[in-house]
Amino acid sequence: MEDKIVTLDTFMDFMQAEFALGKLQTAGIQCFMDENATNIYPLYTDALGAYKIKVFERDLEKCREILSQDKDAD
DSSP states (O other): OOOOOOEEEEEHHHHHHHHHHHHHHHTTTTTTEOHHHHHHHHHHHHHHOSEEEEEEEEHHHHHHHHHHHHHOOO
């Protein structure tokens, strides 16, 4: 059975995306950043969503939980 890869979140700021990616990887989550839209269509970055964090669908809820901890702390 294949695990589906889904977009967890989209970031317009590279540093925010990198922070989220690092937090997930530190928690042991397999994830990566898809920034193809930025490389292919740099003028449309805002419309396309520059940096997308991709995860396995099975980890989606855990990822949201991990990232929501930062929002709760604010």
